[in-house]
Amino acid sequence: MKTVMTNQAPAAIGPYAQGIIVNNMFYSSGQIPLTPQGELIEGDIVDQTHQVFANIKAVLAEAGTSLDQVVKTTVFMKDMNDFVAMNEVYASYFDDHKPARSAVEVARLPKDVQVEIEVIALVK
Template sequence: MEYVKTERAPQAIGPYSQAVKVNGMVYTSGAIPLNAAGELVEGGIKEQTNQVFANLKTILEEAGSSLQQVIKATVFIQDMNEFAELNEVYAEHFGDHKPARSTVEVARLPKDVRVEIEVIALCK
């Protein structure tokens, strides 16, 4: 087992790793819309989702993977009324690649963000 850590993405805000690699797979922790300095990205669901994907891409890259290697995504969203906007941004980042996905509306997320996404991916 290998812990994945990069300074190019926000640091964990609790006792956990950005991601863990094991048996050719990488499991990310939930990524929220903080920049690498740990500051919350302002804006709506689109801006926040774009930042989440920027963080996931960086963490996956550090682990030797990419969005194109993602096999499962779990999306936590604060307001299901923003589902269509989230899907727009999600589709832009994954393109033709369509990993399995669950989307769950939650009452509250860390730092009161609008979206959190975790993924499971193959390592190259």
């Protein structure tokens, strides 16, 4: 087991790692729309989802993998009415490759953000 940490994504705000590699699989912690410096992106769901993907790409890169190796995502949203806008941004990061996905509405997310996404990916 290998812990993945990078300063190109926000530091964990609790007792957890940004990600873990086990048996050539990468498991990320949920990424929220914080900059690597810890500043909250307070824009709409589109702005927040773009920042989440910037963070995901950074932890994937540190793990030695990328979005095209993602096999599963889980999207947590504060308001399912934002699904269409989030989905348009999400789709822009996955061209022909379409990982399995779950999307759920939750009562509250850390720092009251609108979206949090976690991924599972193959490590080459």
